[in-house]
Amino acid sequence: MKHNYKYSLDRSSKKFVCPNCNKKTLVKFVDNETNHYLNSTDGRCDRESKCGYFKKPTSNCITNINNCITEVIQPSYHNRKVLQDYCNTKQQSNFISYLLKHFEPKAVSRVVDLYYIGTTNYWHRATIFWQIDTKNVIRGGKIMQYNCGTGKRVKQPFNHVSWIHKQLKIKNFILQQCLFGLHNVNRITKKGTICIVESEKTAIIMSIIVPSFLWLATGATGVFIGFQIVFFK
Ligand SMILES: [Zn+2]
Incomplete structure (x- = not known):
């Protein structure tokens, strides 16, 4: 299946050092065209209650908007x-x-x-x-x-x-x-x-x-x- 998004959160289990809490719990963003990881700060920390770090890629999104859509991760919510x-x-x-x-x-x-x-x-x-x-x-x-x-x-x-x-x-x-x-x-x-x-x-x-x-x-x-x-x- 072809990816619809230029960037997605890595679906493998590989974790990196979180820039906020310094634990090895950061899930990085992947460039779906090159399959390379983005920089070391774009990602989401798994320690959601203690850290909560989440930074989406923002750069290179000026020239071709269609090829440059970051996967939107919708937060979950509870029913009232x-x-x-x-x-x-x-x-x-x-x-x-x-x-x-x-x-x-x-x-x-x-x-x-x-x-x-x-x-x-x-x-x-x-x-x-x-x-x-x-x-x-x-x-x-x-x-x-x-x-x-x-x-x-x-x-x-x-x-x-x-x-x-x-x-x-x-x-x-x-x-x-x-x-x-x-x-x-x-x-x-x-x-x-x-x-x-x-x-x-x-x-x-x-x-x-x-x-x-x-x-x-x-x-x-x-x-x-x-x-x-x-x-x-
Ligand atoms: Zn963290």
């Missing part, structure tokens, strides 16, 4: 039904229990609704932080486990971070992350204040303490590549 499936009201996640020890139920309930904070038994009473973009498309659901007494993340005997597409065993899910809380950008007025913090937990707690600001989180991926931030329309 998952929000209901995991908004378990009978069993609180450890994170919600922790919040309820420190804040008014009404204030906690407000942020649960605002961010659609979910609960899953992937780990017992674990929390789901959905990444929903400005078009209300659900890009992913990050699963994390917290200690309900201290509110700290459970990192022993391993770091408890996973994704709902892994729990649902969705094959070939292309995770393209966005800022946590991004869907709420549409609610804010031009003069509104947006604050970006690292952790989802901080964004939630600050949203309770300072509800007049909009709190977003980068989710500790360390990179902004692939994030779509449209604050000023």
Whole structure:
């Protein structure tokens, strides 16, 4: 079969060193005419939750547009039904229990609704932080486990971070992350204040303490590549 695209992500299992995280997890782009790899920076890192690096080839696309189309990799997304499936009201996640020890139920309930904070038994009473973009498309659901007494993340005997597409065993899910809380950008007025913090937990707690600001989180991926931030329309 003839390739339709000038560049595609390499379909072999060969991995290269990722320019972002320096692990050997980069899937490079291949020039389908020459079968050669492109440069060492165009590619997608397999460590989607910890790194998320994804850079598409951009050069040489001026003269002949027909011969020069990069394969468009569509990110996967979840059906909105998952929000209901995991908004378990009978069993609180450890994170919600922790919040309820420190804040008014009404204030906690407000942020649960605002961010659609979910609960899953992937780990017992674990929390789901959905990444929903400005078009209300659900890009992913990050699963994390917290200690309900201290509110700290459970990192022993391993770091408890996973994704709902892994729990649902969705094959070939292309995770393209966005800022946590991004869907709420549409609610804010031009003069509104947006604050970006690292952790989802901080964004939630600050949203309770300072509800007049909009709190977003980068989710500790360390990179902004692939994030779509449209604050000023
Ligand atoms: Zn990487």
